[in-house]
Amino acid sequence: QKEVEQNSGPLSVPEGAIASLNCTYSDRGSQSFFWYRQYSGKSPELIMFIYSNGDKEDGRFTAQLNKASQYVSLLIRDSQPSDSATYLCAVSPSGTYKYIFGTGTRLKVLA
């Protein structure tokens, strides 16, 4: 089992819809969870982080964490074509400052 798993996609959604991106992780003691966005040919950039169970909202983005299910998700409301990118889930396992990344989900927002 991979440490951090994501569906590779592509996930296609129409403009204005909600995009839902999911990630599961194997280390039950993990404390920190991150979503990075990576445009094609570019480096990843942080868009959200979450440490506590529940929801965290920032503009059109909502991160959801369920530690009991070892599941973290990212919702993008009112999706725009400019949101088309690969979204990488990253987890910091307990007791380390190492960040383990998933393989990413490619999102396509159709105009």
Added chain:
Amino acid sequence: GAGVSQSPSNKVTEKGKDVELRCDPISGHTALYWYRQSLGQGLEFLIYFQGNSAPDKSGLPSDRFSAERTGGSVSTLTIQRTQQEDSAVYLCASGARGASTGELFFGEGSRLTVL
């Protein structure tokens, strides 16, 4: 500059040659990471430096890979006797340990092609 700087941006080498990739992190960042990203894949952790502590080398794929960080700043990733499967983009990231966001700032990467 204000961001993470990596060089070279592109490197083409022949199988069996050694290569060195350089990373200059954001000033004041004590944490420095190397990741590898193969085409269409996620980021594979290679090594992590934190200040003057011993590095976490648990992700280095073989003893052909090594890295050092001098003076707590610039880092060099060395790949000896390169193989074709080493072809990838090597990304360096830095972070301020203890920052509430745990954010990593990535460089633009060094694209390595081994012929």
